Amino acid sequence: MSKKYWETLPQGSVVLEAGNSAKFKTGSWRSMRPKWIEENCIQCMFCWMYCPDMSVKVNAExxxxxxxxxxxxxCGICALECPGKKGNKAIVMEEEGK
Amino acid sequence: MTTKPLKLRELAKGEDRFAYGHRMCAGCGAPIVVKQVLMATDYPIIASNATGCLEVSSCIQEYTAWKIPWIHSAFENAAATISGVEAMYRSLVKQGKIDDKQVKFIAFGGDGGTYDIGFQSLSGAMERGHDMMYICYDNGAYMNTGIQRSSATPFGANTTTCPAGDVIPGKLQQRKDLTRIMAAHDIPYVAQASPGNWMDLMKKVQKAFEIKGPKFMNIIAPCNRGWRSRTDDAITLAKLAVNTCYWPLYEIENGVTKITVKPKEKKPLTEFLKPQGRFKHMFAPKNKWMLEQAQGYVDAQWERLQKEAAAGEAEKTPEE
Known part of the structure; x- marks a missing residue:
């Protein structure tokens, strides 16, 4: 993003674009990486419900x-809360960059 | 407007009204609370926010994570701000200048901005009877500025302004029970919720939006930085808080108390305290009295709540 100066900023520090925090990618903060194992996933959607960063993608269905x-x-909340299938977790945390 | 069904798969198809890219810490409980609250309803919402973690990290200069109209003015006046917005909205509708879109008004505040600094404006807004909801996400200290004690900090906790040392072992006072204080305002709806019990939380939000007048919800929001726990246990701790009866889930509707989720088996409080580094010193042999005192307090509160709920139950069934 290009730098904005006082002449170009909206008056009163108003942000006119709803949800534009999406332009700021927080993925680089990560030191652990969740891995989704599809065959163990029962689509309970707990990971989606509990994700503090809205980072579980959901399709149209x-x-x-x-x-x-x-x-x-x-953060790993999804991996901890994942019930998995027959005791096998559908989300495991791995070290980032390995 | 009909209340929407709370089925995870149906809800997942909807759009989040709180966007990613916010800068709350990894594993923070507050964005989970906000997302669940906003997801519970399809009503248009206007929110105000007290200064706090949620405010500073969700709206940084020219970025905002909110997809709803949102306003922050200061630390102490989230409730006053939104009550002004609500009064203006009512006036404009009455004057015929805008259409009534059944807009709902929410003020979000942390425990510092609610229990302490914002308490006067919250109490005033409730007394004036604005049609608004105040939601406190309670993480039990001023986490944003570096974990200073607040009146929501539980007994025994180690914070930077009540550090556990040889002479004084953490906070020596019990926490303020704000939910009961708000109930004492005789407002139509007061509830306590936890993001670990998402269904219960969202049901309460839905119920509150159908009630006209001031509403208050107190929601526990685990903070791994301040609670000195792991980044992945926010939901686990939120559930443990409920199951140990440290944070009972109940609502008070028109003065009638109802426990909405009763733990199957009341767990000892130590299960909630143990994973949190802020209570580590309480497990030293010489501080055994602290564990006993903390448990005693939770037991007494739970006992009282059950009595109140029983009285509420008796009130509902008419006597023969």
Whole structure:
């Protein structure tokens, strides 16, 4: 983003574009990376509900897809809350960059 | 407007009204609270925000994570700000200058901005009877400025302004029970919720939006930085808080108390305290009295709540 100066900023520090925080990618904060194992996934959607960063992608049918790594901060809530299938977790945390 | 069904798969198809790219810490409980609150309803919402973690990290200079009209003015006046917005909206509708779109008004505040600094404006707005909802996300200290104690900080917690040392072992006072204080305002709806019990939380939000008048919800929001826990246990701790009865889930509707989620088995409080580094010193042998005192307080509060709920139950069933 180009720098803005006082002449170009909206008056009163108003932000005119709703949800434009999406331009700021927080994925680089991550030190642990969640890995989605599709065959263990029962589509319970808990990961989606509990993700603080809205980083679980959902398709038009309401089914989950892979993570949105542009924004995932790697907190690991999804992996901890994942019930998995027959005791096998559908989300595991791995070290980033390995 | 009909209340929408709370089915995860249906909800997941909808659009989030709180966007990614916000700069809350990894594993923070507050964005989970905000997302669940905004997801519970399709009503248009206007929100105000007290200064706090949520405010500073969701709206940084020219970026905002909010997809709803949102205003921040200061620390102490989130409730006054939104009550002004609500009064203006009512006036404009009455004058016929805008159409009534059934807009709902929410003020978000942390425990510092609600229990302490924003308390006078919150109390005033409730007394004036504005049609608004105040949501406090309670993480139990001023986390944004570096974990200073607030009146929501639980007994025994180690914070930077009540550090646990040889002489004084953390905070020596019990936390203020704000939910009950708000109930004492005799407003139509007061509730306590936890993001770990998302269904219960969203049901309460839906219920509150159908009630006219001032509403208050107190929602626990785990903070791994301040609670000195892991980044991945926000939801686990939120559930443990409920299951140990440290944070009972209940609502008070028109003065009638109802416990909405009763833990299947009341767990000992130590299960909630143990994973949190801020209570580490309480597990030292010489501080055993602190664990006993903390448990005693939770037990007494739970006992009282159950009595109130029983009285509410009796009130509902008419006597023969």
């Amino acid at each position: 309401g089914k989950r897809e892979d993570f949105n790594f542009d924004y995932c901060k790697g």
